[in-house]
Amino acid sequence: MRRFTLIAIPYFWLLVLFLVPFVIVLxxxxxxxxxxxxxxxxxxxxxxxxxxxxxxxxxxxxxxxVFLTTDDLYWKAYVSSLKIALVxxxxxxxVGYPIAYGMAxxxxxxxxxxLMLVIxxxxxxxxxxxxxxxxxxxxEGTLNTVLLWLGVIDTPLQIMNTNTxxxxxxxxxxxxxxxLPIYSALEKMDESLIEAAEDLGCSKLAAxxxxxxxxxxxxxxAGCFLVFIPAIGEFVIxxxxxGSGTLMIGKVLFEExxxxxxxxVASAVAVILLLILIIPIILFQRNEQxxxxxxx
Amino acid sequence: xKTPFLTLTATLxxxxxxxxxxxxxxYNWSDYIDxxxxxxxxxxxxIDLIYDVFDSNEVLETKMxxxxxxxxxxxxxxxxxxxxxxxxxxxPLDKSKLPNIExxxxxxxERTEKYDPGNEYAINYMWGTxxxxxxxxxxxxxLGEDAPVTSWDLVFDPANMEKLADCGVMxxxxxxxMIPAALNYIGEDPDSHDPDVIAKAEEVxxxxxxxxxxxxxxxxxxxxxxxxxxxAVGWSGDILQARDRAAEADNGVExxxxxxxxxxxxxxxxxxxxxxxxxxxxxxxxxxFIMDAENxxxxxxxxxxxxxxxxxxxxxxxxVIGDPAxxxxxxxxxxxxxxxxxxxxxxxxxxxxxxxxxxxT
Numbered sequence: 027m028r029r030f031t032l033i034a035i036p037y038f039w040l041l042v043l044f045l046v047p048f049v050i051v052l053x054x055x056x057x058x059x060x061x062x063x064x065x066x067x068x069x070x071x072x073x074x075x076x077x078x079x080x081x082x083x084x085x086x087x088x089x090x091x092v093f094l095t096t097d098d099l100y101w102k103a104y105v106s107s108l109k110i111a112l113v114x115x116x117x118x119x120x121v122g123y124p125i126a127y128g129m130a131x132x133x134x135x136x137x138x139x140x141l142m143l144v145i146x147x148x149x150x151x152x153x154x155x156x157x158x159x160x161x162x163x164x165x166e167g168t169l170n171t172v173l174l175w176l177g178v179i180d181t182p183l184q185i186m187n188t189n190t191x192x193x194x195x196x197x198x199x200x201x202x203x204x205x206l207p208i209y210s211a212l213e214k215m216d217e218s219l220i221e222a223a224e225d226l227g228c229s230k231l232a233a234x235x236x237x238x239x240x241x242x243x244x245x246x247x248a249g250c251f252l253v254f255i256p257a258i259g260e261f262v263i264x265x266x267x268x269g270s271g272t273l274m275i276g277k278v279l280f281e282e283x284x285x286x287x288x289x290x291v292a293s294a295v296a297v298i299l300l301l302i303l304i305i306p307i308i309l310f311q312r313n314e315q316x317x318x319x320x321x322x
Numbered sequence: 323x324k325t326p327f328l329t330l331t332a333t334l335x336x337x338x339x340x341x342x343x344x345x346x347x348x349y350n351w352s353d354y355i356d357x358x359x360x361x362x363x364x365x366x367x368x369i370d371l372i373y374d375v376f377d378s379n380e381v382l383e384t385k386m387x388x389x390x391x392x393x394x395x396x397x398x399x400x401x402x403x404x405x406x407x408x409x410x411x412x413x414p415l416d417k418s419k420l421p422n423i424e425x426x427x428x429x430x431x432e433r434t435e436k437y438d439p440g441n442e443y444a445i446n447y448m449w450g451t452x453x454x455x456x457x458x459x460x461x462x463x464x465l466g467e468d469a470p471v472t473s474w475d476l477v478f479d480p481a482n483m484e485k486l487a488d489c490g491v492m493x494x495x496x497x498x499x500m501i502p503a504a505l506n507y508i509g510e511d512p513d514s515h516d517p518d519v520i521a522k523a524e525e526v527x528x529x530x531x532x533x534x535x536x537x538x539x540x541x542x543x544x545x546x547x548x549x550x551x552x553x554a555v556g557w558s559g560d561i562l563q564a565r566d567r568a569a570e571a572d573n574g575v576e577x578x579x580x581x582x583x584x585x586x587x588x589x590x591x592x593x594x595x596x597x598x599x600x601x602x603x604x605x606x607x608x609x610x611f612i613m614d615a616e617n618x619x620x621x622x623x624x625x626x627x628x629x630x631x632x633x634x635x636x637x638x639x640x641x642v643i644g645d646p647a648x649x650x651x652x653x654x655x656x657x658x659x660x661x662x663x664x665x666x667x668x669x670x671x672x673x674x675x676x677x678x679x680x681x682x683t
Contacts, residue, residue, distance in 0.1 A: 059666055061405065061408055062387075062410065063387050063388070063389045063409050063410055064387055064388055064389065065409065097674070099677060099683055102683050103683075164548075165490065166548055181488075187535055187536045269535070270495070270534070270537040270680040270681065271680065271681045273683055281677065284381070284383075284384060285380060285497070285669075286666075286669055286670050287669070288666070288670065
């Protein structure tokens with residue numbers, strides 16, 4: 027009985043915060059847009075009993091999903107989001123791995139402080155941190171002012187409102203999610219393995235590739251998924267730092283919902299996005315499970 | 323249509339000294355009132371005022387369409403008001419509870435009837451125009467002394483835009499205003515709902531698109547004031563706010579606002595009571611308080627937008643009533659146009675065209 031209660035808690039959580047909202051979104055995605063409150067039809071009217079239920083279900087169809095295939099905007103937005111998420115994940119890995127490595131190799135007494143420093147930015151609102159990047163990257167911003175003063179450039183670099191700014195924003199924001207799992211994988215590593223490799227004739231570089239990298243693989247995979255999954259649906263960073271040409275599915279979703287007031291099409295876009303995300307999430311879980319089995 | 327900063331729901335809850343059961347919840351645009359009025363309302367009426375702010379019509383509309391917003395007074399812009407009235411989002415005003423309604427200005431009331439026949443559901447709060455904000459010295463330096471700052475040529479003529487691009491040009495990210503502006507420029511009806519006419523806006527935007535740095539509805543205030551950009555197509559009061567910020571910063575930036583000669587769009591922010599307002603009685607009290615001549619004048623003096631209240635005009639500061647950028651001359655007011663909301667199908671075409679203009683896709 028106690029075991030059942032324990033299992034019930036996470037399932038209840040999933041049911042209330044994931045499954046129920048998903049069913050509602052799925053239902054709206056099968057409805058039609060209407061000028062009413064709420065702005066879609068049909069509405070479920072339980073007071074009519076079975077008859078109401080029947081008319082409700084006969085009013086649902088897959089029209090909105092078909093509509094998504096008639097305009098290449100949606101396809102392009104999904105592809106462009108995947109691309110931006112993929113590139114920023116790789117960039118985050120390139121920046122995050124050396125940081126995690128340095129932290130894991132730092133003297134024992136420094137590590138809690140270093141860990142603290144990685145987490146510290148979370149104490150400031152995410153929105154304010156993105157706004158400060160706007161101040162740094164703007165044409166009259168800190169970066170350009172310093173570079174002009176140093177004489178490195180003659181005219182200000184146009185970084186703000188471009189995809190470069192979006193990459194900088196995503197890498198900056200998600201860096202801790204990459205650093206922490208890699209750090210935890212590297213920290214657990216037995217350093218005598220490196221000594222053994224070197225004793226057996228490995229160069230420092232070869233020892234890194236043959237020993238350290240494979241041992242930190244689970245951390246890398248976890249970090250990549252933690253960055254990649256939220257980056258696909260990212261809305262705030264591209265809308266604040268990106269230019270008007272930055273096409274991402276989050277922005278398309280916003281426009282369907284707010285500008286077109288088309289909740290049904292917006293829901294269809296969201297359902298497809300979820301289906302796209304389920305694949306990496308399943309891969310991620312499988313990897314976690316394998317890691318646990320290997321440890322256990 | 324006031325949109326500084328991303329203060330999506332910066333909540334300002336004012337609590338009066340006395341404990342009262344009565345409360346009214348008001349949802350208005352950010353930075354859109356003299357806050358001392360809020361305290362004055364509580365003092366005079368004994369009603370607790372809970373004041374929340376938003377920064378886009380779309381956010382407000384989503385709350386209205388979803389229902390049960392919990393607000394007693396909201397402030398949509400004309401076209402949005404009209405659509406929300408058809409969706410059944412508002413309740414008719416009980417004018418017997420609004421004695422101050424006689425203060426309203428017929429010049430504005432006549433125009434708002436287009437959205438709300440008989441002005442049955444809403445009263446005008448503020449109104450303004452959509453035009454061009456110019457960093458005067460820089461633009462004249464680039465285009466010469468005879469730069470066409472009072473004409474839409476400044477931003478719709480590719481030859482001018484090519485030269486201004488390096489200095490920075492931003493446009494509002496508001497298709498319902500920017501597409502009519504382009505149609506008006508090429509001599510079409512700005513309020514056209516014909517998809518073929520609307521499609522012509524593309525030909526206006528495509529040649530200038532490479533020279534537009536960004537489409538955004540609030541960033542231009544800071545960008546203009548800091549000198550990051552030279553030209554912005556935006557809302558009158560916001561550009562005047564940029565002018566004041568630049569003057570305060572004393573950074574050599576001089577901003578002017580122009581409602582272009584070819585015609586500018588006029589818009590109206592209207593106060594209405596949601597159909598499911600928890601306290602419609604107190605909502606009426608609030609509307610009546612706002613329509614008081616001195617209160618309305620205090621609000622306009624603070625936010626630099628014109629209001630639809632005739633009686634308030636004698637209390638307006640000289641730099642408000644005397645500024646043609648805020649209160650245009652009767653002739654200039656004739657030179658404005660208004661628009662009506664698009665049908666859902668046309669709206670989809672408009673949004674799609676706008677995405678194409680913005681992203682090239």
